[in-house]
Amino acid sequence: MSGPRRRVGFAALCAGALALTACGGDAEGTGATAGDLPETLVVDKAFDLKTADPGRQFEVAGTIVGRALYETLVTFEDGDLSEVAPALATEWTVNDDATEYTFTLEEGVTFADGSPLDSDDVVFSINRVKNLKGNGSFLVEGITAEADGPGTVVLRSEQPNPQLLRILPRPSLGILNADAVRENGGTDAPDAAETDTAEEFLNSQSVGTGPYVLDQFSTSTETVLAANPDYRGEAPPFQRIVLRNVEGPTQAMNVQSGQSHIALDLASEQLAGLRGDPNLLIDEVASPNIWFTFANADPAVSEITSSPDFREAVRYGIDYDGLLEIAGDGAVRVPGIIPNVFFGALDQDQAPQRDVERAKAAVERLGGPVTVELEYPSDFSANGLSFGPVAERLQAGLAEVGVNLELKPGPIATTLETYRNGQEQMGLWLWAPDYPDPADYLAFGPGELVGKRAGWQAGAAPEIERVMAEVAGESDDERRAVLFEEFQQLMNEEGVMFPVFQPTAAVVASADIGAVPFHPAWTLDLTAIGR
């Protein structure tokens, strides 16, 4: 299926009736002559945008915007999550038990308004995130930031925090111009949650050191960034970047017909229609998001799902290959709970394989076929993949071994609530990494965040918990990798979580701006496009 490259019809029709400029104008923004970058970059994204205030944002679109407006102390270069690179901090030292980090700031950095950056700005920004008690506060929980002269910042943690360097690149922890924020109602005081009123200001303009500045902000239509002319690095390649709120299927059409340059939320079936279009460059990788289902371990929620035999039936009854088909061509099984982009992930051959006989035997031990409810959010999708088809395929596969699922979709506001309260018999959810360190996945253990939601309380699996405790106190990455693998192997034997896949994550870009890679931490790195 190939569509036209540009829409012309109506423009041509009305050109006669109106001044010639009336309709000709629309081509300037998106069109481009070969070899030249367009002046305006148009990016289509299904918005989950809520705010442009780094201290409050946590969503994908917010991360994309934040990354372009604000810089962090350290960063990841070229999508490589294995190593942390300098950004506002030129160098840093870490003490042996990973409780004290000392950063030396780059000299001569100025904010977009010309005022210089110093350690006060960094301390303010990090403390503010912590004290706002917002979505991103957990990132720096237990961390205190202090200045040691204008050019040095020290971050201290009570507990060993070996993952901190990998947390700091998250755009939520972008560095703001402290004076400007304070003047507009911002504060980093312990009571910032009640007293900070700077969000409105930060939605009207940005106060960062990044290559772009905020021009126009909307959570529903389009958010526009403009080049920061005083950016200290290489001049930004686009004068403007327009991030539009567009649903996945329309994105596919827009990028194919030249109405946009980048589409971000395409499902595998939409990608299939775009492959082979010479004007498009598609980057398709396995998303770092993992999709998983769980069986509630709390007998009060379900006698059936809390039985180890049921877990066995599900673990070996899931049609993993059939699900991969739904997840797209670039999708992969996730062998343990940790996705393949992080160290400590298991090898593919360590994944549980479907074993229909074994699953049926387990169902026999349960006393024959069983029926349980599977809840999932019906109005939510990630990487263009929505939950419905995945649930349907899961249902079809499990039905073959005698586990019948009654699907219970619901708006995310209601399903998330039963999930959070640990009331779902079975749930189908996804986990997007908060920061690129396997420590984030300890949340799936007994008594932890996701574990509790599956009715899996502390003390339910002492062996697993022992490994979790050990890895939490360990600061050596090699040793940590070994422990994380052990953690997952145990989870695969007796856990209540069934990791299913990492779906395809794709970035489709029009050829005139060059290939745009999917960024495993931020989805899209606007600052890397056109360079």
Next chain:
Amino acid sequence: MLLRFLSRRVVATVVLAFGVVLASFVLTNVVPGDPAAANLGQQALEDPEVVAAWRAANGLDQPLVVQFGNYLVNLVQGDLGVSQQSRRPVLTDLGEFGPASAELALVAVVVSLVVGIGCGTWAALRRDRPVDQLFRVLSLGGVSVPLFWLALIAVYVFSFQLGWFPSAGRLDPGEAPPPKVTGMYTVDALLAGDLATFGSALEHVILPALVLAAFTVGLLTRFVRSSVLEVLGNDYVRAAHAKGLPLSLIVRRHVMRGALIPIITVVGTAFASLLAGTVLVERIFSWPGIGSYAFRSATTLDLPAIMGVSLFVAFVYILVNLVVDVLYGFIDPRIRTA
């Protein structure tokens, strides 16, 4: 007497507004979900302090009665609260999304009026001839077609395959909206004398408006046809015809006037139905209107936004009815005294 009429109207409106606010408040609180869940991240939800801070910031830590009381007090002062989703005053949101939908609905109504009156009259004058039968099938088709399906087909054919129209948004990407007067981009662009923006806004509004008009065109064509037929059967029209007056003159002078009242009634109801249709059509065309806003608010349990949208729609409904009643009075003075 006019005063009494007006005061009764105002009282009824206030009662209705109160009912709408109460109903949406109760409905939203009956829903067994938590707006915090829709707004906070997975990790944040686990921290009771963060959840408490969020609830306090949105006034949800108060008892329900107090929340409702506060809302009413603020409402009287013209404050509709702050949306949890957009983090903006609901009034600002409505000021942006309302006109967007109004623009869509107005274009649809204008199209419907022109096409509906034209086709309806023509069909009536050619009663039971092929043209009449054709229009009958077409107009019934218009009221029968699922709008969400028609919208998809329209996007696929006219936007994607033929490339005649853009498929999303109100303006081209990055194009600045015209200075705000009405909030309807086509009107504002014309007021500002900015033909380029007008062209772009028109180009964007036409396809969704045409889809939306399918239902109302069908409705109007049927109504106009039967109204005109009724008037044509009246004695004075027959007399005029017998006197040898040309048909076109009769239609203009007598028939249209007589058929106007039912037409106005239908336009009134059609306007209300357009608002319902926008939820589906706006989603497909990424049109940032009141329908998309309503959908997003309802599924995320964004209480201030839900109440704001409900009030807004009720207000439009009341206004449309008022206009319809006033128009009745103009066209047929007997109704005013009735």
Next chain:
Amino acid sequence: MSAVTAPAAPVPARRLRIGPAWRRPLALVGVTVALGWVVLAAFAPWIAPADPLAQEAARFLPPSAEHLMGTDGLGRDVLSRVVHGARISIPLAFMLVALSLVFGAVVGAVSGYVGGKLDEVLMRVVDLFFAFPAIILSMAVVAALGPNLRNAVLAIVVVSWPVYARVTRSLVLSLRNSEFVASSRLLGISSIRALVREILPNVAGPVLVLATLELGNAVLLLSGLSFLGLGAVPPTPEWGAMVSEGARTFGFWWVGVFPGLAILSIVLAFNFLGDSLRDALDPRTARATRGTSA
């Protein structure tokens, strides 16, 4: 407040009379298509070439001899799903209309016949329902009770009964004071009996026409809610939900186009029928308030 009241004309005592169907080609088409769907619904398991839930074929096969309408994103036969979809939409549409009709007509008849304060209060409630955005109301009801077909039906009943209430009331009002009702009063017939024996039969015709037209609307509303993910629960082969899947998988047009055509054809059939019925009655009588659309 006088809302958009239908100019329902006070023409009593004219009962339903329909001419021969062959004089009305549209009615004939309507009846044929509607009956055709009813037959498909009744015998779906024997007519459909495959199990509508079986994910057996490859995904997204275009229409071919083997799969006349192709396959969907889970490898299911679209034709079989469309055929089985009739078993959901058609009975539910009848149920929907019956429920809202009974409820609305009772409220309207009581309101119109009793009059006074009760009438005032009931009509304000009806006003409230008219003024309240239907889609928000149904979305809230569905969100409160959980999205599934039963709750979607309930939500649509909640938003659609006021139409019947208003029409019935205005018809009852126009009849209440008419001569023949007055005369039956003189004869000593009690008011309940008058309502049941004299007024209701006269109201029945126009309300029936309205109901037939509303059948189509019911299908549209139901599929609209399912399209938004607030109706049918997967893997139910509901038409609106299928169009929604087609919307997600844009390039594979057959996934959404055929279920949409199914909706169009059945709604069109109901509307052909209703329109012809209306013509069969006095054309003035049934000009009821119709304003809800999906």
